[in-house]
Amino acid sequence: MTATPHPLVTAARRLAADVLVPRAERVDQDGVPVSSIEAVKASGLLGVSAPVAYGGSAAPPAVVRETAEILAGACCSTWFVQTQHHTPVATLAKADLGLPVRERLLGPLARGELLSGVAYAQLRAHPRVPVRVTAERGGWRFHGTVPWYSGWGLNDVMLLAGVTDADEALFAFTEAREQPGLRPSAPMRLAALSASRTVSLELDGLWLPDEAVALRVPFASWAAGDRPKNTNASPAVFGVTSAAIGLLERDPAAKGTAEVLRARLEEVRRRAYALADHPVPTERIDERLVCKTRAYDVMRAATTAAVVAGGGRAMDLRSPAQRLAREGMFLLVQGQTAEVRTAHLGALGTP
Structure with missing residues (x-):
C-alpha cells in the first residue's frame, strides 16, 4: 500500500465513504444507479492509468491496486462496472498514434466523460469462436453471442471483440446501446452482483467501420499477452x-x-x-x-x-x-x- 496517500487514493476513499458504502446494500438489491456512475466519473478514477497527455493520471501500479481495493471493498458491484473501463483505456493507450478511434475516444475516456464496457471474454473460449468477424465494405460484420456484458444502461461505449477468418483477434468500439445487429438480453439474475446490470448480447450482422477498430492481431499473440493477467x-x-x-x-x-x-x-x-x-x-x-x-x-x-x-x-x-x-x-x-x-x-x- 502507498505510504503517503496519492490524490487518487484520497479521492477513492472519499467516494467510498460518501457514496458507495452508504448505498451498498441498496445497490446490491436495486442495481448500480446512474448517480453512482456519475460520482465515479467525477472522481478522476476512470483515468487512473490513462496517459497524462489525454487527461489521465498515469498512476503507478500500487496506486491503481489500492484504489481498486477501496472501491471493491466499498461496493463490489460499482467497482465491477467501472473496472471494465480500464481495459479499453489501456488498449487505446497502446494503439498507434493517429489511429482514428484512439484520437476520438482516448481523451473522453481518460477524463471520465465517457464510461466504456468490454465484450471480449468470449475470446478465451478459443478454439471455439462465439463471435465471428468478417470483412465487409470498409468495415467488419460481427456474428455470434457475447455471453456476459456488464454495465448495460450505464456504459456509453463498449469494446467488442471477435475472431476473424484469418484467426485474428479484432477489437472495435461501438455505442453501448441496442442497434441494428446488436440486441441485449434481459438483465441476468445472478447470485451476486446482479446489480452490475449484466446481459448477454446477440450479434446478428452488426457492422462497424474500419475507423472503429482499436486492435487487430494474430489470436496467438493476443492470447500470449492475456494469459498471465488472470494468474x-x-x-x-x-x-x-x-x-x-x-x-x-x-x-x-x-x-x-x-x-x-x-x-x-x-x-x-x-x-x-x-x-x-x-x-x-x-x-x-x-x-x-x-x-x-x-x-x-x-x-x-x-x-x-x-x-x-x-x-x-x-x-x-x-x-x-x-x-x-x-x-x-x-x-x-x-x-x-x-x-x-x-x-x-x-x-x-x-x-
Whole structure:
C-alpha cells in the first residue's frame, strides 16, 4: 500500500465513504444507479492509468491496486462496472498514434466523460469462436453471442471483440446501446452482483467501420499477452477481504479472529503484489497461481467469519456480511480461465 496517500487514493476513499458504502446494500438489491456512475466519473478514477497527455493520471501500479481495493471493498458491484473501463483505456493507450478511434475516444475516456464496457471474454473460449468477424465494405460484420456484458444502461461505449477468418483477434468500439445487429438480453439474475446490470448480447450482422477498430492481431499473440493477467491475485479480492475483516474488528467478540485474518491478508497481499510487479509477466506462473488461491482462502475465511459473527442478523439482506460473502463468491469465478480453475480446484482438493 502507498505510504503517503496519492490524490487518487484520497479521492477513492472519499467516494467510498460518501457514496458507495452508504448505498451498498441498496445497490446490491436495486442495481448500480446512474448517480453512482456519475460520482465515479467525477472522481478522476476512470483515468487512473490513462496517459497524462489525454487527461489521465498515469498512476503507478500500487496506486491503481489500492484504489481498486477501496472501491471493491466499498461496493463490489460499482467497482465491477467501472473496472471494465480500464481495459479499453489501456488498449487505446497502446494503439498507434493517429489511429482514428484512439484520437476520438482516448481523451473522453481518460477524463471520465465517457464510461466504456468490454465484450471480449468470449475470446478465451478459443478454439471455439462465439463471435465471428468478417470483412465487409470498409468495415467488419460481427456474428455470434457475447455471453456476459456488464454495465448495460450505464456504459456509453463498449469494446467488442471477435475472431476473424484469418484467426485474428479484432477489437472495435461501438455505442453501448441496442442497434441494428446488436440486441441485449434481459438483465441476468445472478447470485451476486446482479446489480452490475449484466446481459448477454446477440450479434446478428452488426457492422462497424474500419475507423472503429482499436486492435487487430494474430489470436496467438493476443492470447500470449492475456494469459498471465488472470494468474495474478485481484485487488478486488483483497478489498472485499479487508471489508469483511473490518466488520470483525468492530465486534469485541471477534477481534482475535480479525487480528489473525488481518495478518494473513497482509502477508498474501505483499506476496501477490511482488509477483505482479515482476518484470516478466510470463514468468513464475505457478507461484502466481498458488498466491491467487491463497488469497481466495483468506477471503473465504474472512467473509465466512463475518457471517458467523453476525449470526442470524447476517441473513438479513440489509447486512453487509452476507453481501460481502456473496461478492466473494463472485470473485472466485470473475475472469476465471481453465488454468486458474484447475489450479484452484487442485488447491481445494489438497489435504
